[in-house]
Amino acid sequence: MGSISLKNLSITATDPLFRDLSLVVADGDRVGLVAGNGLGKTSLLRVIAGLAEPTAGEVVRSRGLRIGYVEQDVPAALLPLTLRDAVLDALPVADRETDAWRADVALDGLDTPYELRDRLVSALSGGWQRLMLIARVWVTDPDALLMDEPTNHLDLSKLFRLETWLSREARNIPVIVASHDRDFLDAVTNRTLFLRPGTSRYLPLSYSAARKEIEREDASQEAQNERDHKEATKLRKQAAKLTNIGINSGSDLLVGKAKQLKDRAAKIEEAARPAHRERSGEIKLSNRGTHAKLLVGIENVPVTTPSGQGLFKIDKLHIFQGDRLVLLGKNGAGKSQLVKLIHRAMVEPDSVPGIKVTPSLVLGYTDQDMSQLPVRETPESFISVTFKQPDARVRSLLATTGFVIEKQSRPIGQLTFGQRARLGLLALRLTEPNFYLMDEPTNHVDIPGREALESEILAHEATAVLVSHDRSFVRNVGTRYLEISGKRLKEVDGPEPFFEEMMLETEQV
The missing domain is CATH 3.40.50.300 (P-loop containing nucleotide triphosphate hydrolases)
Incomplete structure (x- = not known):
């Protein structure tokens, strides 16, 4: 034992x-x-x-x-x-x-x-x-x-x-x-x-x-705190009134009673247990919008490995405003290669034959390792220079994202991966995109951060292509699902059959 x-x-x-x-x-x-x-x-x-x-x-x-x-x-x-x-x-x-x-x-x-x-x-x-x-x-x-x-x-x-x-x-x-x-x-x-x-x-x-269970307990504690606060406020108001009357009338009894009420209020306030508040920095996104309905059109495009080996071919795929496409497939099937191909087509217009991007598209991109972050720069200099923000605004943005002052001036390469992930998501927000291309955006992001990211994607009705192994995230944000299987890309109704297939394969090993 x-x-x-x-x-x-x-x-x-x-x-x-x-x-x-x-x-x-x-x-x-x-x-x-x-x-x-x-x-x-x-x-x-x-x-x-x-x-x-x-x-x-x-x-x-x-x-x-x-x-x-x-x-x-x-x-x-x-x-x-x-x-x-x-x-x-x-x-x-x-x-x-x-x-x-x-x-x-x-x-x-x-x-x-x-x-x-x-x-x-x-x-x-x-x-x-x-x-x-x-x-x-x-x-x-x-x-x-x-x-x-x-x-x-x-x-x-x-x-x-x-x-x-x-x-x-x-x-x-x-x-x-x-x-x-x-x-x-x-x-x-x-x-x-x-x-x-x-x-x-x-x-x-x-x-x-x-x-x-803990959310129920936290809500109950919050309600109790509210009741205690009201009771303490009421007692202090009564004490103030009695104090004024006692002083004006010369009544020591009323002054003593007022002190008792203030003592009761102080005990209630001292005994109150603050409700829990998550201390993780906030995650927010934005969506500048576009009048275009069709944002990306893909026809007859082969997807290959970096060495040129064929993975699968896309016959026809249209991505419309408001679509949140989740790519499903086994490791090595080509999900990240497809993301990289779409990324290249967006940053270098007409560079990928068969992929057409609307001119009004503004890209927000993040990969698995947040490699878009300059590791030798500090969060402070990166946000200030890249997004032309004044110093006070930079400090405020980083603070609300969870960066204490001393970490704002530390090289990005010395930050934890969780901190880099939050910095990368802040950069996405400041880019003000209307299209999100995200390969494993939840890597190193904590549970409150993942839930905040989900909420922001839904609240802004973001158009996105996503790769994620977080099953809850996939279920919560996807509107369309594309599965890479047998060197084919096919649209499926949802992620559950793929999850079940992967689980069965593991059990049979």
């Missing part, structure tokens, strides 16, 4: 991330760790793993408990190794020769194709690099598992593969997983910890059910 006990645990960075956190995670508990970017998830996981110290409180682990911690980033030292050797590298040097078979067992558990095992880590996709990090931890035979954003860079096939693996391989040990993927949390967790600067909440429910 293994367990991890948190006792009055607190962590403070510039501000408190959380405080007085107490809970026990035991065998079979699979905890979803939920908070906005930069609000303590990684800090908590590192403290539990023994890699950092808390500001206050303690972590008590079962005697001899071996904790496996899957971090977000691939260590540079692993990049020259093969996938198999990178997993083997997690074992003690003395055991690597005799226990080499354990690396293959760990890779087998994740259904890793044999042809990938001798490929260099540097040549692997981001998704396989993530699964490699998981295999590295699993080969050490941990008694508890901590996972920090394991779904980043995973396509649907690997997402389902990871969900199956967690349910099969790690079902009997304590698991804590930080993720912004709502469907993934629902699939793999049975408890949810909402990490908050005030009072964190730990519920014995998977994410969606826990979210409904």
Whole structure:
């Protein structure tokens, strides 16, 4: 039996991330760790793993408990190794020769194709690099598992593969997983910890059910705060009236009564528990509009790999104002290549035969890695120069997006990927496009940010072509769905059959 006990645990960075956190995670508990970017998830996981110290409180682990911690980033030292050797590298040097078979067992558990095992880590996709990090931890035979954003860079096939693996391989040990993927949390967790600067909440429910419960509690607390505020205001008004009467009449009794009323009001205000407010920066979009009905026309266009190998051909595709096209397809089917082709046709008019773009189209573009951001510039200089904004306006925009003053002047390359994602989305807003071309826009964006992005796309009735592996995002924003299958592009009624097909393929591996 293994367990991890948190006792009055607190962590403070510039501000408190959380405080007085107490809970026990035991065998079979699979905890979803939920908070906005930069609000303590990684800090908590590192403290539990023994890699950092808390500001206050303690972590008590079962005697001899071996904790496996899957971090977000691939260590540079692993990049020259093969996938198999990178997993083997997690074992003690003395055991690597005799226990080499354990690396293959760990890779087998994740259904890793044999042809990938001798490929260099540097040549692997981001998704396989993530699964490699998981295999590295699993080969050490941990008694508890901590996972920090394991779904980043995973396509649907690997997402389902990871969900199956967690349910099969790690079902009997304590698991804590930080993720912004709502469907993934629902699939793999049975408890949810909402990490908050005030009072964190730990519920014995998977994410969606826990979210409904905590929203009900927050609404109830908000209503109670409103009642308390009204009661305290009423008491203070009564006290002021009694004070005036008491002073004018020379009545010490009335003055004393007024003091009692003010004391009651102060106690009510002191006891009030502030309702939770998400601290993630806001995400907003814009839509300058256009009178054109047909924005993009595509006819007889082949889509190829960068080396020229054919992927599929588009016979005819028209994108009208208000369409939100979601591209579906397996990894490598050509979704990103199609996005790049459309992007080139938009920034270099008439450069792609067969793709016609209306002259009034104004493009807003973002790719998976936010590569459009100049990593050597600062957020402050980037927004100021690119969008010709005055300094005060730049500082205000960045602050509302979630950038504290010291991060506004830090090189973009030194920001977290979550911060880069928010900066990229701010740049999209300031571009004031009427067409959004977005390849994995939810990468590294937290749950409040994903929901805000969905709301903004819907509110502005944005025309868009989208690629995303976030199932909730795909369901919520799409109006048309195009699936790449068997080297053909076909329009389908919705995403669910594709999701089910991907899940079945994973189960049959």
